Amino acid sequence: GEDVEQSLFLSVREGDSSVINCTYTDSSSTYLYWYKQEPGAGLQLLTYIFSNMDMKQDQRLTVLLNKKDKHLSLRIADTQTGDSAIYFCAGSGGSQGNLIFGKGTKLSVKP
Amino acid sequence: EAGVAQSPRYKIIEKRQSVAFWCNPISGHATLYWYQQILGQGPKLLIQFQNNGVVDDSQLPKDRFSAERLKGVDSTLKIQPAKLEDSAVYLCASSLDRTASSPLHFGNGTRLTVT
Helix, strand or coil: CCCEEEEEEEEEEEECCCEEEEECCCCCEEEEEEEEEEECCCCCEEEEEECCCCCEEECCCEEECCCCCCCCEEECCCCHHHCCCCEEECCCCCCCCCEECCCCCEEECCC | CCEEEEEEECEHHHHHHHEEEEECCCCCCCCEEEEEECCEEEEEEHHHHHEEEEEEECCCCCCCCEECCCCCCCEEEEEEECCHCCCCEEEEEECCCCCCCCCEEECCCCEEEEE
């Protein structure tokens, strides 16, 4: 089955770029997702990328996909304190449409 | 568009007691999921419904957990009897359908503490 790995922590200064990395095992994942979770809240869909794409940009967010290495990254430009949260990478490795999540990367943004 | 609604937000029970959680998905979403998120981990699928039928319940501890979606809209998840290790956030999500291109939309979850 699908396995998704992420580094657990990232700390950046306000205004810098943040890059959160993820690796996955199931090459049949047709979509890969990034979700954001703030304290006490559910998961908020940030963006997703189809597996035949290399890059997707959405305002301050850039997703890069290296399908050969099964590596996904999320770049947040001009990181703000409001971006502090846990970011989850997820693959659609499940055959029925459900998602397999990593453990999440906690992003801390220092002023 | 109203999001996925869950209640209660918090629940504290003693071990061996029972508890039930409720979820109302986004209108028109055929697929509903219950995920369990233990502190410090990513969400793990418990059960998936397509309309009122179960698609995947392979990760559901069926000796103590049960779920239903009788009319294909709202869903309830029950734990009976609860164990200490059931302490977690229970997240409900819904999507338009089961295709991989249909993103999951999550509710805010129910935080369960078993003492």
